Amino acid sequence: MHRLLSHLRSPIFWAKTLQSALLCVIVVAMLGAGQTRYNRVGHELMCSCGCGQVLLECNHVGCPDSSRMINELHTQLDASNNDTAVLNWFEAKYGAIVLAAPIRGGFDNAAWIVPIGVFLLATGGTFVVVWLWKRRALSLAVANPAAAGIPAIPPQDDALRERIRRETEY
Amino acid sequence: MPEFGSFSLLLALILTAYNLVVGGFALWGGSASGLRITRIPEATWNRLGETARRAGIASFVALCCAAFALVWCAFHNDFAVEYIRAHSNIALNPAYKFAALWSGQEGSLLLWAFLLSAYGCVLRVRHRVDMRLSAFASTILAGIQIFFVLLLVVAAPPFSIAPGPVAADGAGLNPLLQYPEMVMHPPLLYLGYVGFSVPFAFALGALMMRYPGEKWIHITRRWTMVTWLFLTVGIFMGAHWAYSVLGWGGYWGWDPVENASLMPWLTGTAFLHSVMMQEKRGMMKNWNVWLIFSTFLLTILGTLLTRSGVVSSVHAFAQSAIGAWFYTFILIAFSVCLFVFFFNRDHLKSENKLESLVSRESSFLFNNMILLAACFTVLWGTLFPVLSEYVQGSKVTVGPPFYNRVNIPIGLFLLFLTGIGPLLAWRSTSLRSIRRNFILPSIAMGITAIALMIAGIRPWNDGDEMQSTLFSLVAFTLAAGVITAIVEEFLRGANVVRTQTGKNIFAAIILLIRRNTRRYGGYIIHFGIVVMFIGIAGGAFNQAREMEMTAGSSFNIGPYHLVCESMTQDSKPEYDTSYAILDVYRGGKYVMQLAPEKRAYFAGTDHEQSSTIVALHSTAQADLYTVFEGINPDSGLPIIKAYLNPLIAWIWIGVVFVVIGTFIALAPNLVRSAIRQRQEELAPTGPPAPSLGPAVLAKADHA
Numbered sequence: 027m028h029r030l031l032s033h034l035r036s037p038i039f040w041a042k043t044l045q046s047a048l049l050c051v052i053v054v055a056m057l058g059a060g061q062t063r064y065n066r067v068g069h070e071l072m073c074s075c076g077c078g079q080v081l082l083e084c085n086h087v088g089c090p091d092s093s094r095m096i097n098e099l100h101t102q103l104d105a106s107n108n109d110t111a112v113l114n115w116f117e118a119k120y121g122a123i124v125l126a127a128p129i130r131g132g133f134d135n136a137a138w139i140v141p142i143g144v145f146l147l148a149t150g151g152t153f154v155v156v157w158l159w160k161r162r163a164l165s166l167a168v169a170n171p172a173a174a175g176i177p178a179i180p181p182q183d184d185a186l187r188e189r190i191r192r193e194t195e196y
Numbered sequence: 197m198p199e200f201g202s203f204s205l206l207l208a209l210i211l212t213a214y215n216l217v218v219g220g221f222a223l224w225g226g227s228a229s230g231l232r233i234t235r236i237p238e239a240t241w242n243r244l245g246e247t248a249r250r251a252g253i254a255s256f257v258a259l260c261c262a263a264f265a266l267v268w269c270a271f272h273n274d275f276a277v278e279y280i281r282a283h284s285n286i287a288l289n290p291a292y293k294f295a296a297l298w299s300g301q302e303g304s305l306l307l308w309a310f311l312l313s314a315y316g317c318v319l320r321v322r323h324r325v326d327m328r329l330s331a332f333a334s335t336i337l338a339g340i341q342i343f344f345v346l347l348l349v350v351a352a353p354p355f356s357i358a359p360g361p362v363a364a365d366g367a368g369l370n371p372l373l374q375y376p377e378m379v380m381h382p383p384l385l386y387l388g389y390v391g392f393s394v395p396f397a398f399a400l401g402a403l404m405m406r407y408p409g410e411k412w413i414h415i416t417r418r419w420t421m422v423t424w425l426f427l428t429v430g431i432f433m434g435a436h437w438a439y440s441v442l443g444w445g446g447y448w449g450w451d452p453v454e455n456a457s458l459m460p461w462l463t464g465t466a467f468l469h470s471v472m473m474q475e476k477r478g479m480m481k482n483w484n485v486w487l488i489f490s491t492f493l494l495t496i497l498g499t500l501l502t503r504s505g506v507v508s509s510v511h512a513f514a515q516s517a518i519g520a521w522f523y524t525f526i527l528i529a530f531s532v533c534l535f536v537f538f539f540n541r542d543h544l545k546s547e548n549k550l551e552s553l554v555s556r557e558s559s560f561l562f563n564n565m566i567l568l569a570a571c572f573t574v575l576w577g578t579l580f581p582v583l584s585e586y587v588q589g590s591k592v593t594v595g596p597p598f599y600n601r602v603n604i605p606i607g608l609f610l611l612f613l614t615g616i617g618p619l620l621a622w623r624s625t626s627l628r629s630i631r632r633n634f635i636l637p638s639i640a641m642g643i644t645a646i647a648l649m650i651a652g653i654r655p656w657n658d659g660d661e662m663q664s665t666l667f668s669l670v671a672f673t674l675a676a677g678v679i680t681a682i683v684e685e686f687l688r689g690a691n692v693v694r695t696q697t698g699k700n701i702f703a704a705i706i707l708l709i710r711r712n713t714r715r716y717g718g719y720i721i722h723f724g725i726v727v728m729f730i731g732i733a734g735g736a737f738n739q740a741r742e743m744e745m746t747a748g749s750s751f752n753i754g755p756y757h758l759v760c761e762s763m764t765q766d767s768k769p770e771y772d773t774s775y776a777i778l779d780v781y782r783g784g785k786y787v788m789q790l791a792p793e794k795r796a797y798f799a800g801t802d803h804e805q806s807s808t809i810v811a812l813h814s815t816a817q818a819d820l821y822t823v824f825e826g827i828n829p830d831s832g833l834p835i836i837k838a839y840l841n842p843l844i845a846w847i848w849i850g851v852v853f854v855v856i857g858t859f860i861a862l863a864p865n866l867v868r869s870a871i872r873q874r875q876e877e878l879a880p881t882g883p884p885a886p887s888l889g890p891a892v893l894a895k896a897d898h899a
Contacts, residue, residue, distance in 0.1 A: 072593050078451060080596060083444045126595035128580065133587050137580050137594060141573040141602045148565035149609075156558045 067109050068099055071116055072126050080126055198277050198355040201265030205355075208258035208313070209345045211251045212338050219248030219335035226328075245331050249320050252334050255341065256317035259310045266303060266354055270296040275366050278358040279303060285366040287769045291379050292369050298382045299369055301518075302354035307383065308499075309344040311390040316341065319394060325415055332401025333394070340393050343525050351518050371771070371797040371807035375441050381433040385457055388427025389495040392460060394419045395467075396492035399485055403536050406543045410478070413471050418862055420471075424464050425858045431457050432851045443808030443823040445740060445839040447847070450599040455578045456498030462571040463491040466564045473560050476622065478547030482537075483564070485544060489533045494571075496526050501578065554630065559617035566613060570606045574599070604667050608674065611729050614722050615678035618685065636684050637677040644676035645669065664736035671733035678726045682719050689716075710866040717861025724853030727846050734818075734843025742825070744833040745776065754840040756813075756820050757781040761789070763834050771795040771807075776824050776834050780813060788813055792824035792836065816849075818842040 065082065073084035075091040081099070084092040095116075102112040116124050128134035222245035226238055266279070270293040275281040283299040284292075298304040316337040323330035348354065372378075395416040402412035434454070439447035448454060467487040473480045500522035577594040585591045619633040648669055655666035690704040699707060709716040741753045745760040752758075761777040775793040779786065793809035813820040818840050825835040 070597055072595060079444060079449065083446065122590050122592045124593070126593055127598040127601075128584065128592045128594060130592075133584060134592065137577070137584075137592075137598065138602070141569070141576055144572050144576075145566075145569040145606055148569045149562070152558070152561050152565045153553070156553050156561065160553065 063109070064099070064103060067103065067112055068096070070109075070113060070126050070129070071095070071099070072124055074120050074124055197265050197268050197272070197274065198357065201262050201269070201355040202353070204258045204261035204265060205345065205349050205353075208255045208262065208309070209342070209349050211255035211258060212313075212342045212345050215248045215252040215255060215338035216335060216342055218244060218251070219331065219338060222248055223331055223335060248338075249323060249331065249334060252313075252320045252338055253317050255338075255345075256313040259306075259313045259345075262348075262354075263297060263306055263310045266306060267294060267297055269355075270294070273366070275363040276357055277354075278356050279354050281358050281363050281366045283366070283369055285368040285770075288366075288369055289374070291376070292374050295373065295379045295382075296369060298386070299373055302348070302352045302356075304382065304386070305344060305348055305352050306354050307386055308390055309341060309348060311383075311386055312337065312341050312344060312393060315391060315394050319397075326411065328405065329398065329401055329407055329412060329415070332405055333397040336397035336400050337393060340397070340529075343521075347518065347521055351521055368770070368797065371795065371805045372441060374797075374807070375437060377433050377437040377440070381430060381437055383430075384426050384433060385430030388423055388425075388430050389457075389460065389498065391419065391423025391426060392464060392488070392491050392495050394423070395488050399488045400533065400536060403485060403540050403543065406540055410475050413475055413484075417471070420464070420468060421858055421862055424461070424468060425855065427457070427461050427464065428854055428858075429851065431461060432848070436848060439844070440810055440812075441808065443810050443825075445738070445821055445823075445837075445841065447844075450577070450596050452578045453498075453502050455574045456501045459571050459574055460491045460494040460498060462567045462574070463487055463494055466567040466571075467491060469560050469567075470564050473557055477557065479557065480561075481544035481546060482541065485537065487564075489537075493526060493530060493533075494575075496522060496529065500526065554620060556617065556620045556622045559613060559620050563610070563613045563617060566606060566610050570603060570610070573602050573606065577602075607729070607732075608667070608670055611671065611674045611678065611726065614725060615674065615681050618719065618722070619681055633681070633684075637681040640680035641673050641677035645673045648672055668733040668736040671729055675726045675730050675733075679723065682723050682726075685719060686716070707866070709860060710863075713863045713865055714861050717857045717859070717863070720857030720860060721854050722857075724850045724855075724857055726850070727853055728850030731843045731846030731848075731850060734841070734846065737842045739840040740837065742835060742837040744828055744831060745836050746833060751838075753820070753838045754818065755782050756787070756838075756840070757784075758790075758822070758836075758838060760836070771797040773809075774824065774827070774834070775809075776836055778811070778822060778836070780820065790820070790822050792822040794824045794826055814845050816843075816845050819844045 068082035069080050071081040073079055073081045073092045074095065075084065077084055081092060081095055098116075098119075099112070102115050106112055106115075113125060113129065117130070122128075122130060128137040222241045225236060225241035226245065266277075268274075269277045269280045270284045271290070273280070273284070273286050279300060279302050280296065283303070284296045288296075296303060298307045316334065319330060319337065320334050323334070398412045398416045398419075401407070434457070435447040438449065439445075467484065470480050470487060471484050474484050500519060577598055580594045581591050615637060616634075619630075619637075621629060653665060653669050653672075655662045655669060686705055686708070687701075689708045690701055693699065693704040693708050693711075694701060697704065697707065739754055741751060743749070743751050745751075745763075747760055747762050750757060750759040757780075759779045759781065761779050763774070763776045765772070765774045767773070773793055773795045775791045778790045778792070780788050780790055790811035790813060792811040795807045795809060797805045797807065808823055811822045821839040821841055823837045823839075825837050827834055
């Protein structure tokens, strides 16, 4: 029981819990769907007029493509309940460039996996690096307290630490 | 005048080359003389270095003349100059004629070179702050400047003469650029881009000369902050321009050119945070050097992306075939950085190690990693179409859906770190301190989340819109926590000051800020960023309606009722315009009249170019944003699109706080002023006391 309580008091425990909770939120958020079907699929497509805007946001006067494409979108949504089939239809007609994001599978998956991987690696990597540095600093402190630059302040002296923090930080 | 401009550019090239070659030679000679490798006395090398410094200052004058010549040509409608013919016309408003300087490629490269020489001139004039380090930085800046001046002389000359007879009128400025903010946005963005060259030059110079200590960081701190501020304001001014002019209801489209400005901002922000660790604890030296190297290289990469056409962008007016020049320059700059780092890396050994996972240092490290992850995501998304074409043989689009899905969670994590970072102590944070600092923000977050859910923000009920509602709920909740933490820090400090001085709370807050401008300026910047996040999170609740309108017809959007009063057409010297007059009512009460407009510019061209002038009613709660979309060719009726964009104004308000906070952080501390006063008092009675020299002042500044 005492061990459990001391575990609960540990800042590392809370930091880990917080990180796990945040990760869960991010994963849930990234899995979420969005908007009504017309809006959702319309925002997954680009206007083919060359304006570089999402189909439902293209607002050029007399745009030669957006009205026709929006009509095609309505037709395809009525004809099929499968969003992927609708997107495939547009891709077959206009080419992969019509899709607002790389969603065709294969190499397109790399577009999604790599940034998420880098994000997780950055977060996890930082934890590992800090943990390693901390371990090295502690082992140095045990071997040679003066060389490790460990202060003469007892770690439990929170008030003094707090005062030093107040007086020295930016 | 074009001849004068061309001559000025040639002169600038010669002076910059002299600065680079002779400056570099003098630095080598100075070092060699010190080591007794050469018999020429050090004073001779110093005199040679002085001539290089003066050549650098003179290159600024030459580039001033070149920029003046181009503006003069624009104001005098000299259509013999191809650049003026392509980007100006007789009827163009004088303010936009001035803006012609950066409206096209050659002009914007000239602006780049001019701003770089201006920054260099300030550095060279203020060389006494550290003569040897300034000489290194000056030579490195000359190396960057020579690339741009060479580009102007050889590949993109702004004064080239148009073939054939002189045109009677010019093609005019792109209508989308004929907007007041466009006179400010590009120069501010360029001031930001170019400004990062200065801390880069100091960092590279300090590494080359194995400069002891962290003084180069103290010298460049203000440069970096001012540059960062220019870039921030430039980016958001561009966003505001897109919001006000493009008429699609948004402000950020994740276009490659927008991304190009965001990437150095992200790494620059990371650098601003991590240098504090180097100043404070002598840590992260390798990291900081590479952060500023990356920031500089990203500014050049951004220019490459904008200019080369390697990725397709809506900013097509800026594209051309000078990509090879930029590839070469990036390669050379990267090689130099790598070479200098490799040979001097032992000089960058960390003086301390991280001691705790829960400390200010680790929060900075996390902040840096997340900012870099966001930067990588933007770079990856920008370059993925090129990569995909190489691997799969077909180009793909990486648009807003990709960036929003990947970057929003990263942004929320960053917001979380913005809140907790300043609450943690250096070295290690005790459990008691965590409990005391986090209790109020946690309560505020809990109350906000519950209140928002009661008010109707319930992701689980929103079905298809669950994701965006959840993001907003998380953003608002975190924002409440961060704001509470910031307010708590201010109040806690002010209470101490009040106890010490007996002043009232407002006076105590002002005194607190003046005593530590850097810390409390930083908090105000964080507050501004949080306010901006709130504005961005409001985007989840955007509404839009589109309707063909006749006089007297009306429709509702959110709490507003819009009635079409009339539709009018008008003709101006540069354009024809059609606009609708809409009366806006809220709760049955008349609010205001809006007149969304569509302009058709015809100046100097054989085809019309259209431009949207948005009409909006902005409040802190929401923007009512109306667009005249055009006339339906079938019915002949005007199409009006209205958007209700909640909390958008918070984004622009947040930027104002960021600007105020940066100015405060740039101001000297009250303590420093007192030392200066004492120094001034001592000055008449004798030479300045050594203990009150610049080192002490710098130390006091960072205390």
